[in-house]
Amino acid sequence: MTSERPGPGVPTATYRLQLQPAFPFAAAAAAVPYLASLGVSHLHLSPVLEAVPGSTHGYDVVDPARVRAELGGEEGLRALSRTAREHGLGLVLDIVPNHMAMAPRHNHALWEVLREGPASPYARWFDIDWDAQDGRMLLPVLGGPVGTQLEHLTVDGGVLRYHDHAFPLREGTEDLPLPRLLDAQWYRPVWWRLARTELNYRRFFSISELIGVRVEDPEVFDATHATVLRLLDEGVADGLRIDHPDGLADPDAYLARLHEATGGRWTVVEKILADGEHLPASWPVAGTTGYDALRHVDGLFTDTTGAYELLGQYRRFAAPQTDRGGNWEATVRRAAYKVLTHELATETDRLTRVAARLCAVSPDLALRDRAPWALRTALEELLVRLRVYRPYTSQDASAVVTGEAAEEARLAFVVPEEAEAVDVVRRLLVEPTGDASAPDHTDRVELRTRFAQTASALRAKSVEDTAFYRYVPLLSATEVGGAPGSPGVSPDDFHAYCARVQRDRPLTGTVVSTHDTKRSADVRAALSVLTECPARWAEVLAEVTAAGDGVPDGQLAWAAWQTVFGLGQAEEERVQEALLKHAREAGLYTSWTEQEPPYEEAVKAFVAAGPCGAPGERVAALRKALEPHVRANVLGTALVHLTMPGVPDVYQGTEGEYRALVDPDNRRPVEFPPSLPGEKDALTAAALRLRSRRPGTFGASATYAPLTAEGRAAGHCLAFARSGEVVTAVTRLSLRLADAGGWDETLLPLPPGRWTDLLTPERRFTGHARVADLFAHLPVALLERTED
Template sequence: MPSSTYRVQLRPEFGFPAAGGIVDYLRELGAGALYASPVLDATPGSTHGYDVTDPTKARPELGGEQARKALSARLKEAGLGFVVDIVPNHMSVEVPKANRWWWDVLRHGRDSAYANFFDIDWSRGRVLLPVLGEDAAVAELSVEDGPEGAELGYYEHRFPIAPGTEGGSPQEVHARQHYELVGWRRGNRELNYRRFFDITNLAAVSVERPEVFAETHGEVLRWVSDGDVTGLRVDHPDGLADPGGYLRRLRAGAPGAWLVVEKILHPGEAVPQSWPVDGTTGYDALREITGVFADPAAEPVFTRLAAEQGVRTGFAEVEQRARRLVTDEILVAEVHRIAALCSGVDSGAARAAVAEVMIAFPAYRSYLPEGAAHWDEAVARARERRPELAPAFDALDSQVRGAPDGELATRIQQTSGMVVAKGTEDTTFYRFTRFAALNEVGGSPDRFGLGVAGFHTLATGRAAAQPATMTTLTTHDTKRSEDTRARLVALSEVAEEFAAAVRRWTARRGIDEPALNLLAWQTLVGAWPISPARLRDYLDKAAKESKLRTTWTDHDEEFERAVAAWPDEVLGDAELAADVEAFVARVRGAGWSNSLGQKLVQLAGPGVPDVYQGTELWDHSLVDPDNRRAVDYSVRREILARVRAGEQPGIDESGAAKLLVVHRALTLRRDRPELFTGYRPLHAEGAAADHLLAFERGERLTVAVTRLPLGLERSGGWRDTVLPLRDGGWTDVLTGRAVGDAPRAAALFDRYPVALLVREDS
């Protein structure tokens, strides 16, 4: 396993050569491996790479095979690993011709050599392609010349024509094809191929078939075998028919690679023990680390604020409604396909029962026969909510349990993860906006923070059970960056002040939708200073994701115009902007303290820490695509050079203090891995002991950080608080100062609110 990873977002303007250009910087920073977004060929112009079109070659737009090999060689020379993100669940079909397998399926139908590569319900006849503006637009089709013969055209879109079906009008040609072009609105209800969530441009791949696995993974596994790739990050395993079987096959093909999965764990949930993986991508650690810096005493204040503003405060109710929206309006085709597999039940009752069970899942999915407790709980909850459907639940439960490897059990488990993710993360988190710092992937917004004892229990378990799991604070999928979250967490210490400010600001320039209004003010404070354009783009996405007043497909144009105008109105209101800025100044220092604290806890704690691109300095990004903006490495190189030369920067707007913490922690992990073993909670003594979070790794490394800094300040500071340590000579790696074996907190934290202590033999 790597000592740490550094995540980079590859894209056409930052490809393999550009990544090679920062290898020396990453080595000097202390990173153990470069962790890259998907590198296989993708939809032309893709800025993220998750829309793979050809898994058999390195993406030409990133530089192609030669540039990939050059990057691998440079990383090897620098002593860094290379971790690659892979996407086994789906491929992009947005541009059919860019995906030769999909093009062949459309051209030859069930006779295509790739007909079974995609999860298509061939029993329903032609492949439904919801790409037209409306069904009547079939009249606008044309026949165009293509490089391999005639093609059907619809504006810029091109589709193949099956051999022997030429002749006549475009509409007559279309009627003879193995696919049917229809209005885009029919996709949610009638689609007959499995997709990624509700994205019809991403067609699911049947990777459970050995021949499909071999074709889709052969190239990446060759890189692993050649030693060019040292680790794999698996995207969305919950969408697979048999995640355990897939991961066992992947492990057999990459026996020496570090292997982590994007498995989002609910509190109390563990990775299935049969999976041969090193761990998850770290959202569980993110939830715990964020939680321990929040003040649970603020919960009633934020609940009252949300309620008086008109925001729903019952999380379970909001979540249930959002998930039902997904089953009833978005994933309708998937629900119908599953219900059709449930025999002996009226179709309407079967559909209702299938939907209700998926709505009720306590985790993303079960993996029968593993995870039976989650299945049991989902069925029990569904029975309680809809007792009139008892016969349908009985039949569904019996058939799923009787054939846990059958198609019914497989599909309902695959789809439950889609319902949970789409309903909770992509809808509820934009509706239940009571305290946005907790609305994070893998988060539990109804649990207001995490106590120190609970944090230690979970960290101890991670050290014992999954010491090689990834930990993270920011990813390309997080709803906001770690520093934005850290400042928002500080609001829990000034809850009454913030509530008063929101009332004042809303009265002056509120948004006419309560959940978005409360989220907007939190976002403005958390990401300040922010340009009107960035804030406008964020609020547009948030409004559509919430699906309360407008959506991505059914627009309330007047409301969207009002939301789009809001950032300029607020930031252009000098008095209001000054008020917001003054409030930000009130919590900025606490935000910086939280940022440094949570970062050091992550970097030095159990697991393999990942640093998301650019976050070695302050980064107040929001959800994608805002968090995928270009990173200025020239600034970071200059600050790192000063830090390596011995500078101990102050805590200010430059973020240099954070880079110091990242550099010293990563370098120590890389150079002295023997220090980072085990986990032992430490407890401070004195008047402010609750504000000091500390733990020991092995017997020679201690991490100590400040929590709830505003409350600490109000209570009179550290006063007599001390941190008892093992006997010996301890040195703070961040400052180079020697400390005793019972340092006073006031002295320990007089320069930085965090300390990384190493004990050396005398």
């Protein structure tokens, strides 16, 4: 039996709690006895630093030096830590290095920058382009052009007020007439629509309410991390989750500095890896937060052939244009162009200015005489062709900004000589930046940095926030980190992934549900069953809907019917809210910034009359008929997640049945302990307690070995052994299995020893176990070796 304990503060399993004023530190402390009994080693807390008052998520930090008062302040956090320690639990903190809230009346540092301008000692905190907008910071807060808002702009007590907003006044300007007063400030309040093209501060993606922070500056790093580092040093917390490192100027340098500052504490990063992409080997972190694991687990329970059949039916039903939801790659490309020219237009403008400045003064004459429009086109064409989120300092940039992409990008130009702008831009991005004393060195570094930051924002907005809502043949595949164009994962590919994780990043995080997943794991597990019966799904849709029968559009209708299938019992309000968000994110007929009330009313009416009305009963009947196969996927997903390589993170409430849609639906408070625990609760507790008892069996020095079933139905049994001490076996594609006649005499050869099923402890197995016997009570089995 392997029994060594993990290193100090290294989790065996974490449990994510969404803190908010309605669920503060005291409420979390009250849940500790239950969570400790579940078998986790650490509580994974959502951001705990001071945030905008009333925030339900905490990612809008206003003061990184203070623990949030609404949650109970630092003493409340310390009390939670003491209670957790008493029950054998540690704490993992979620920190937000990339951005803070653009809320001057709550954000003191930002208030001082607006009052004093670039001379403020806090000016270095924020990523502001003071060379733009005549040296004034653009504040896109007005409801219309400034001339139409003058009656709402008032001066009161030395403060400029606009509805709920408050801004400081530059010294000596408070008595000026309003027009002159506005012109005299270090900032410029403007109509919110100008943010798209005029903004001169870096944002989180395209969210103007979150301003980028320059943690690449050592002084800013120290100031914004001092409290978190102190909490780690004093033993209040043990580890960290790093939110969105891709937004940083230099993630490599940031993570190296953080690693040194924390003394090498267990740290995972919210890094979305594209299909086939690996975490940079040089990053001194345990791994990712686990979206790569989510994609592989989901894919394991997705029938690849059926998924393509479903795609064909979706195209016939919804008739989407190829690049507006009909083809995955084309949809992503079109969405990327739209995001670059709309939401990220100001970021593209800044890139173009830097590139033009470089070319205008470069000592290398081959870079000269490049029109800004050509440079902008080259930048856009290269950005939309990136296959990953961004290049990194530690990488060869040419592997990201590829020659193949450059060849394609040249096709955007009619004149070959103008197409050379692509080669110029690519050279500036992939060649070494040169000697630091060179006159163009600063601009070269800025171009590469801004290109990488813009690339990450573009990928997030065009893929996860647009294309995922346009290309919807299988909603379970449109998940954070997912690959909707190839949703299935074979057992061999899954085993290869797990072996690589155990070898390279054995303490990485793994997840199947988070506060950011668009659908919880249980909803996705149900939807995956549709890939096993695409024809039945098409028949049901033919019965419940018809063209022109109140359907706002085919894609939305398809997504709505899948939503209620995945959710099961569906409250109308929850479904309407999720579908309206879906439609706005897709941006085909309405959007967040250009809402179309008639279309949105049609969506609400359709949801009420269709999916949540009488026709929805037919979908509910299909769901009920398929419930045994939904159950197999739900339990299989949970058990694989909890026993595969890595450190599993259990999102609040998901230890039991948990059906949730996109936020804010998935951030609702949950009940501790659950009033009616079921078989999933029992499975989760059994797996977590096993990890707690046998940490070495699953830890850094553990092993992972695929087990291959033998017989006609072998492909439907996915099994693996951990360190020769534990065996996980699950049923995959159970509907296909049933249609093919069941397990028959399929056998699973077990490693040497006698094995007890922890989910039904009275059962023992040895040698070649009949899979039909193994899964006689449940579609999954968790075996522990009890005798040699």
